[in-house]
Amino acid sequence: MTDRQSGSSTAGGDGSTDPAIPAPETNLDVLDEALSDADAVAFVHVGDRFDDDLRYLTRFSGPDREYAFVYTSEGGVLCAPSLFEAQARREFDGEVRTANAGDPAGVRARAVLDDLTDGGTILAPQSIPHDAAVYLERGGYDVASTDAVAAARAVKTDAELDCLRRVQRAAAAGMRRAEAVLADSTPEGEELRWEGDTLTTERLRREVNAELAARGATDAGNTVVGAGPTCADLHYTGTAAIRPGETVLLDISPRGPHGYYGDLSRTYVVDSDGGWERRAYVAVESALDVALSTVEPGVPARTVHAETAAELAAYGFDPDAAEGEAGFTHGAGHGVGLSLHEGPSLREGTELRPGHVVTLEPGVYDPERGGVRLEELVVVTDDGCEILGEYPRSFAPREE
């Protein structure tokens, strides 16, 4: 790709091209409140296309080099790379400046501040690049950190929910493909065979990812496929052959329209003889139902984790196992949006609010046997929650 094309490609490849769905708008009132609370004159952030706070604030899908965003009481200013001016004007609802485009983004932000303010305190996310903060400080501004953006991102608008539903439907299509491949595979001795060859976790992952791509989403490097013991190794990235009777765990988290992520997990067993796999599945399914019935406005997020863990314990699984041990070894869920992991975490005390979008993902693992996880993506509603992109559960893979 040409030097000036990195932005276009993000927008294209992550599904932004979907003509039927407009980009969500961001309500920047949250920045006004933060500025007022801190008696600050402006908010500044600097980053590249991989910075999801910037994506949220500007909707600019940007290049893979730094650009700056400045917000004052007069509104937002995007200091675009000069060669991205047209794209910035198309995507960003505010003023686009291209002056001194060769300067570091922090220097350009400072020039905007010098123009629009009389100095004072500047709010910025604590992860703002150090050189940008130093440029601001050398210009006489005090830089204070704020987490207002992260807090705002946790509550989704209807337009954001539309994006999340779309990408979750792509995740479901990927899962459907995996289920069909598994149902179509044949046990032969110690392994499953599919289309004349050994079925491995890598083959299955490629089938899923091709389906996501065909639906206009990108796997974004996020598709996890484990089989048997490797399901318990939460960071497994190998190419294990899949055996009959063992758990096959798929966790699919594509990126879709306007940069929003999906997140869906299922676990299947081909040719099961019951035993540990079946008991684990029953426990996890029950824990998922408990989680679904626990989510509602006002409930502390960590209560969802606690209830989920308690249900797994009731089935005899260790609800607080360390990695590498047998039992429930991770949290019950996390927020999802423009980042795959964002607020609220289900480990936190935060009270759930309508518009929070979280995963619910109980799982139990046994390093010697396998692992089972079932995961839904839900939005908190006024009186409970709604599953985004509903997809059937099944222990045995269903045929196409």
Next chain:
Amino acid sequence: MTDRQSGSSTAGGDGSTDPAIPAPETNLDVLDEALSDADAVAFVHVGDRFDDDLRYLTRFSGPDREYAFVYTSEGGVLCAPSLFEAQARREFDGEVRTANAGDPAGVRARAVLDDLTDGGTILAPQSIPHDAAVYLERGGYDVASTDAVAAARAVKTDAELDCLRRVQRAAAAGMRRAEAVLADSTPEGEELRWEGDTLTTERLRREVNAELAARGATDAGNTVVGAGPTCADLHYTGTAAIRPGETVLLDISPRGPHGYYGDLSRTYVVDSDGGWERRAYVAVESALDVALSTVEPGVPARTVHAETAAELAAYGFDPDAAEGEAGFTHGAGHGVGLSLHEGPSLREGTELRPGHVVTLEPGVYDPERGGVRLEELVVVTDDGCEILGEYPRSFAPREE
């Protein structure tokens, strides 16, 4: 995906799972030299899985939250998120620490420095997060910036070239798919039809991305497809119908084994009547040949741009057009590696060296007609350059 799984997925989805190709090793001598030159006691960086400098230094494919790397004369230390300890030990060739994993990464880096040094100057990339730099400074360390990592990354090892060849072969497979779809499509009035429906840029992009996924690479949101006038809009992300006789420009930049990017562009015309498209193609092909013959060790990178532009000018195209005008509107190429855009840029004075990997991508555009770009990825050799993942050129798409 679970909270603790983001790392695994990067490694998996970007093709790291390929069992036939080991992860490249990073020679950290460059840090020793930088420390010595600056009379510094340590190098520190903090970032998440999207920071390609950190990926290069550690080979840790990491989570989507911050972690820290500290390098002293005694070697490297990775402050891993506690739940990524096993993965960090597998991927990182050095000491892994998980103490105080709940602290900010900058605080953890400072604790390592307190343990291993007697204070002094710390080198860090200028983009280190501000909070991390502040934690170091509050600990009594002076933080100075270094660009040693970027310089080291520009020269590739044989193992890195293996990764680049592999991902470029996936890009070629994606291009082959696009070419086959175009060759199989049929002009009907004002549009091309394929498999019973209008062929759009979005449909073609999805076909390419599915092929990349099937090859174990991810499109990473980077696949650009333009048709006719939209080829000239370098940031086009729409879903235009493709018409007979117009240019179809594909720029494919997937991410593959161990995080390395490919980059390949071709332009096709179905049912051409010659004219501007043909003349532009001949000029661009000739400019690409000039670029290929210009690249060799010792040549200033910007000479490649100058020679490429001069050849386009010889064919009557404006060699220095602004975006939105007719002519050559961008640079002749850029470095590619763990980032899609890295050093050296072909706009710089840097002398080319063996092991530099750059794109060569002449293009001419006319906002009223279309655009033609041809792009190869090459490595500078001892006496010229080698094209990575060679792929045929053709003006008319070739059948499968």
